Each structure stands twice: as C-alpha cells, then as structure tokens.
Amino acid sequence: MVYLDNAATTAVRPEVLKVIHDSLLNDYGNPSSTYRIGKKVRHSMIQARKQLAELLNVAESEVYFTSGATEANNWAIRSQAEKSKELGQGNHIVTTAIEHPSVTNVTKYLETQGFEVTYIQPNERGEITVQQFIDVTTNQTIGWIAMAVNNEVGSILPIFELGEEANERNLWFHVDSVQAVGPMAYDYSQLKCTTFVGSAHKFNGPKGIGFLIYRSFQEHNHLGPLLYGGGQENKMRSGTENVPYILGMVKALELTFAEQEETFNKYEKLHHYLLDALNELDIEFEINGDMNNRVPYINNLWFNGNIASQMLIKMDLDDVYISAGSACSAGSLTESDILKAYYPDQPERWSQSLRISFGYQTTREDIDQFIQSLKKISEGKIDLWHSKKLQN
Incomplete structure (x- = not known):
C-alpha cells in the first residue's frame, strides 16, 4: 500500500497508541470525580495541558481541548463574531476564499444572521496579501480570518503579518493552523491572533481530538461557552474530557x-524528487497554488486532460491512495472551490488536479509507485471497467 494523502489524515504512531491504550486500561476514572482514581486522571490532564502549552509556547489558561478543528473553528468564529455584534462593534468579517469548509460554512451561516463577509481571492500570482485585507476593512469590520497553510494546495498565508495589522486595528483574528501545527517551525507566542486551532489526526495522533487556543484581546469581548453542563474546560466546554486521546494528542505533538x-528537510527532498521524477518521464503537469509561498508536504498537480475522479479510482485499484482535494465533504468528490478561487478562468483545472501529501513515513519508494501508477494509467493498463465492477 502507498498512502500519499496525509493532508486528509495521518497514521497514528505506535508510541501514541501505547499512551492511549495505557490510559484507557489503567486510568479510566472520571477526571471530575473526587476520589483518588479520578484525581489521578485529572492530574494527567493538567500535565497534558501544561505540556501542550509549552510545546506551542502559549499560556496554559489559553488551551481548550475540543473534538477537533471543525468544532474549534466553529466555536472561535461564532463566539467572537456574535459577541462583537452584541457589543455594537460592527458586523463585517474579512476572510479568504480558500479557507477549509469548517470555516467557510461558518461564515456563510453568519451571513444568514446579519453579518457581512468579504472573501479575499488570490491575486494573479496566487498570493493572499495583507494589503488585500486592509483594502476591504471598514469601520464596521470586527474580525479577520486566515488559514496558516492551505489544505488543498499548500499555499502559506502571511498570518504573522496579518496578526500585527489586526492587532493594530483592535480586530479579533482567527487562524486555522491545522496544516501548519507540527511541520512548521512557528513560534505561536509571536502570532498576534486571538484564536488558533489544531487537530491531532493531522500530526499522527488520534481522530476526534483537537484544541483551541484563545487569547482575550478586549475586556468585554471574551470567548463564550460552547456547551453547557458540568462546567468542564473552565466552564466553556462542558462534558467529560476524553483524557486518553488528550494524552495521545500531546504525545503525538511532542x-x-x-x-x-529533520522531517521538514525530508519533505523538501521528497517534493523535489516527485517533480524531478515526473519531468524525467515526460509526464505533463503544472503545480497549483502560490508558487512562491508554499509548503513541500502538500503538492497539488494539474494533469491536463485526465479526470481526477477516474484517476483516483484507478489509483485505488493499484493500491495507491491520494486525493483530489479536501477530505471533509462526507465522501463526495466535487469540483474544488479552492481551485476555482485560484483559477476562475481555467475550469479544466478544477476537476483534473490531484493532491499528493507526505507524512513522516513517506519514502521515495512510495513516490516511485505513485509515478508507476500514473504511467500505467496513461498506457491504459489499469482498466476503469474493472474498477467499476469491483465497486458494485
């Protein structure tokens, strides 16, 4: 098996599995309990929060555990937007047209609730710039939203510069940092955002656990509760904490x-190896996204004339696993809104592009097998009729 879809999810590392297993088996007490086994679990969670804060270089009081980044994005954006509007500060939000669905679907919902949203499009060079945000900001603007690294094409957005400008304008600033936490050597203490999020399954931790980092920036505009109940997570997110997965997430990030x-250097070498191998075999392709500001571990390539959905089926038959974009659309494969934003006048790119994303376990041999599958597809050696028959 060749797995090259690590932007969708990653394999849980054995060391992480051991931590989760041991916690499930030995420390199953409720952390809200008053007896010893509950207190022991609570202590483990307190230590995990402290360690996560140290790894991210943030304060322990800023860390909230969630079920993942979708929950965290929803919580952060809705809470800050609704509070700002309630305080009479305005109703306008600036974001980008290339955000993850867990962000864009929140802002679309907010538009039905009386908010106005401006969606920044990539410029002719594929960039999202600070000046674009500044140019559309008005006296009714309450917040900015920008992802750190785009999940489909790997473009890097200027979140540190945006944070400086947002802070100067007294705006809340939310960052979806899912594809950056782990691979990117960011000092989050220097990121002037009010909220940012991460998800464990993107850095070899378990699915169903993530975090929200919240920093208060105004006395009255503070994070509101997500869930009401027993008062866990400082009365902000009630419900018994998933301590085994919290411990697993922190171990994975550690x-x-x-x-x-070492891993980032490996990704850079694999990126160049992939492009060189395609060129050596005269396989025609173009790279999608921002050519100058991009990560090496997410590669979105346009194979002109080849329908992505058909290529994915054929790759699957050959035991090679990649994607055509975000994996967060309930198993559906539709034309990419991200590619539409980058290439509004090139509709062929929307359905003819593949995403190849690396993980810590990816090897050159994996890329070789991917290239061989491409060759077999181009030579008609992987028959689509047989793949349909296997699916039925």
Whole structure:
C-alpha cells in the first residue's frame, strides 16, 4: 500500500497508541470525580495541558481541548463574531476564499444572521496579501480570518503579518493552523491572533481530538461557552474530557516537534524528487497554488486532460491512495472551490488536479509507485471497467 494523502489524515504512531491504550486500561476514572482514581486522571490532564502549552509556547489558561478543528473553528468564529455584534462593534468579517469548509460554512451561516463577509481571492500570482485585507476593512469590520497553510494546495498565508495589522486595528483574528501545527517551525507566542486551532489526526495522533487556543484581546469581548453542563474546560466546554486521546494528542505533538527539522528537510527532498521524477518521464503537469509561498508536504498537480475522479479510482485499484482535494465533504468528490478561487478562468483545472501529501513515513519508494501508477494509467493498463465492477 502507498498512502500519499496525509493532508486528509495521518497514521497514528505506535508510541501514541501505547499512551492511549495505557490510559484507557489503567486510568479510566472520571477526571471530575473526587476520589483518588479520578484525581489521578485529572492530574494527567493538567500535565497534558501544561505540556501542550509549552510545546506551542502559549499560556496554559489559553488551551481548550475540543473534538477537533471543525468544532474549534466553529466555536472561535461564532463566539467572537456574535459577541462583537452584541457589543455594537460592527458586523463585517474579512476572510479568504480558500479557507477549509469548517470555516467557510461558518461564515456563510453568519451571513444568514446579519453579518457581512468579504472573501479575499488570490491575486494573479496566487498570493493572499495583507494589503488585500486592509483594502476591504471598514469601520464596521470586527474580525479577520486566515488559514496558516492551505489544505488543498499548500499555499502559506502571511498570518504573522496579518496578526500585527489586526492587532493594530483592535480586530479579533482567527487562524486555522491545522496544516501548519507540527511541520512548521512557528513560534505561536509571536502570532498576534486571538484564536488558533489544531487537530491531532493531522500530526499522527488520534481522530476526534483537537484544541483551541484563545487569547482575550478586549475586556468585554471574551470567548463564550460552547456547551453547557458540568462546567468542564473552565466552564466553556462542558462534558467529560476524553483524557486518553488528550494524552495521545500531546504525545503525538511532542514526537512531531522533536523531529520537526529533520522531517521538514525530508519533505523538501521528497517534493523535489516527485517533480524531478515526473519531468524525467515526460509526464505533463503544472503545480497549483502560490508558487512562491508554499509548503513541500502538500503538492497539488494539474494533469491536463485526465479526470481526477477516474484517476483516483484507478489509483485505488493499484493500491495507491491520494486525493483530489479536501477530505471533509462526507465522501463526495466535487469540483474544488479552492481551485476555482485560484483559477476562475481555467475550469479544466478544477476537476483534473490531484493532491499528493507526505507524512513522516513517506519514502521515495512510495513516490516511485505513485509515478508507476500514473504511467500505467496513461498506457491504459489499469482498466476503469474493472474498477467499476469491483465497486458494485
């Protein structure tokens, strides 16, 4: 099997599985309980929060555990937007047209609730710039939203510069940092955002656990409760905490940060190896997204004349697993809104592009097998009729 869809999810590392297993088996007490086994679990969670804060270089009081980034994005954006409007500060939000669905679908919902949203399009060079945000900001603007790294094409957005400008304008600033936490050597203490999020399954942790980092920026505009109940997470997110997965997430991030520089260098070498191998075999392709500001571990390539949905089926038959974009659309495969934003006048790109994304376990041999599958597809050696028959 060749797995090259790590932007969708990553394999849980054995060390992480052990931490989760041990916690499930030995420390199953409710952390809100008053007896010893509950207190022991609570202590483990307190230590995990402290360690996560240290890894991200933020304060312990800023860390909230969630079920993942979708929940965290919803919570952060809705809470800050609704509070700002309630305080009479305005109703206008500036975001980008290339955000993850867990952000864009929130802002679309807010538009039905009386908010106005401006969606920044990539410029002719594929960039999202600070000046674009400044140019559309008005006296009714309450907040900015920008992702750190785009999940489909790997473009890097100027979140640190945006944070400086948002802070100067007294705006809340939300960052979806899902594809950056782990691989990117960011100092989050220097990121002037009010909220940012991460999800464990993007850095070899378990699915169903993530975090929200919240920093208060105004006395009255503070984070509102997501869930009401027993008062967990400082009365902000009630419900018994998933301590085994919290411990697993922190272990995964610890391992990722320990290997960060080595892994990133590996990704750069794999990126160049992939492009060189395609060129050597005269396989025609173009890279999608911002050519100058991009990560090496997410590669979105346009194979002109090849329908992505058909290529995915054929790759699947050959035991090679990639994607054509975000994996967060309930198993459906539609034309990419991200590619539409980058290439509004090139509709062929929307349905003819593939995403190849690396993980810590990716090897050159994986890329070789991917290239061989491409060759077999181009030579008609993987028959689509047989793939349909297998699916029925």
